[in-house]
Amino acid sequence: MTPRPTRDTPAGRAYNDLRNLARRQGRDVAEYLTMYTLEGFLARLALSTQAGDFVLKGGVLMAAFADRRPTRDIDLLASGFANEIAECEGRVRDIANIPFDDGLTFDRSSVKGEFIRDEADYTGVRVHISATLASAQLGIHVDISFGDPIWPGPTETDLPRLLGGTVQLLGYPDHMVLAEKLVTAIQRGTANTRWRDFVDVYAIAEGRPIAQRDLRKSLATVALHRGASLRPLAQALAGMAEAAQPQWAAWRRRQRLDGTTPEKFQDLLDAVIRFADPALGDEPTSRAWNPQRREWL
Incomplete structure (x- = not known):
């Protein structure tokens, strides 16, 4: 030994x-x-x-x-x-x-x-x-x-x-980190198994203020580079949560994330959508994300 x-x-x-x-x-x-x-x-x-x-x-x-x-x-x-x-x-x-x-x-x-x-x-x-x-x-x-x-x-x-x-x-600015992960989620749709991307978006939104216009500009920049079309996550990932729950639960357990992420993938996805979809809309505003209140103000 x-x-x-x-x-x-x-x-x-x-x-x-x-x-x-x-x-x-x-x-x-x-x-x-x-x-x-x-x-x-x-x-x-x-x-x-x-x-x-x-x-x-x-x-x-x-x-x-x-x-x-x-x-x-x-x-x-x-x-x-x-x-x-x-x-x-x-x-x-x-x-x-x-x-x-x-x-x-x-x-x-x-x-x-x-x-x-x-x-x-x-x-x-x-x-x-x-x-x-x-x-x-x-x-x-x-x-x-x-x-x-x-x-x-x-x-x-x-x-x-x-x-x-x-x-x-x-390093990458926080809004560019978010943009790459969100555009990937849109591109992959309901077949997406990149659980870490959802967790990262959730974690950043839990702790950092984000300007909506900056996030929208970053999303547009990434989408243009990849030849992707932006649309709301609620639309792109409709019906995903229930089917993804068993895989999410197994991955979450392996990663020891019980204390830092929602048990249900639906709850995680709802939080990500609440954060992302206003910036994915047609007319971003001058609002900023408030991580304490978890809303755009």
């Missing part, structure tokens, strides 16, 4: 602090070790000369808007270089090589890229990289996409870290 790391090194201290934090919060230690590794890569990116070439999006960014959620990947929108495997691999190696006193050691020789061809609306390169923290062997991947619009542009984002402190880097 491998002995538990001591607190004599930065790696050992971080490992034990993460282990204790996970136990206090009732989470899986491996989950927190992976999230710490993702944060470590982003901390190195923020210090690099490449920081201006990447914009953070996806699951890791949610920690800046609402509760962080488990994920094994970093989603970055890139500009200023080619959508090629070798180019992306080289940039990930360079970022991983930047010194940072967090106990993580990235294995530059483990870097391996592949084209992402999962969905018609998402193309880019996925780069895998391994790391160690004390005795823990860890693996993450960095998904790099190209060409997606951001309106009006990236924002400076303070990303909280698990063990304190923040990482400052460029």
Whole structure:
């Protein structure tokens, strides 16, 4: 049996602090070790000369808007270089090589890229990289996409870290995060099983004020880029809730979201529709979303 790391090194201290934090919060230690590794890569990116070439999006960014959620990947929108495997691999190696006193050691020789061809609306390169923290062997991947619009542009984002402190880097504005997820929901319709998108919209709406005109402009920008037509979610997802309930319940249980999300998918969907549909109407107003009252005022 491998002995538990001591607190004599930065790696050992971080490992034990993460282990204790996970136990206090009732989470899986491996989950927190992976999230710490993702944060470590982003901390190195923020210090690099490449920081201006990447914009953070996806699951890791949610920690800046609402509760962080488990994920094994970093989603970055890139500009200023080619959508090629070798180019992306080289940039990930360079970022991983930047010194940072967090106990993580990235294995530059483990870097391996592949084209992402999962969905018609998402193309880019996925780069895998391994790391160690004390005795823990860890693996993450960095998904790099190209060409997606951001309106009006990236924002400076303070990303909280698990063990304190923040990482400052460029990120998607909250209304663009919402727009991408809502347009995806419209496009996929009642066959949608991207439960995390619904949860993310719900979480942002629970905690952040949103200007309706900004959300509408972002929705229109994403829809134009994807060749999609905007329509109310109530119409696009009519009849979905009852059929989706068994899958939603199973996914919610696996993700340990009992205390933060509605038990019934119908209740979650109703909350998302109440937030989204006024901005999906024909004439957005100057109203702003009030997260405390959960309405547009």
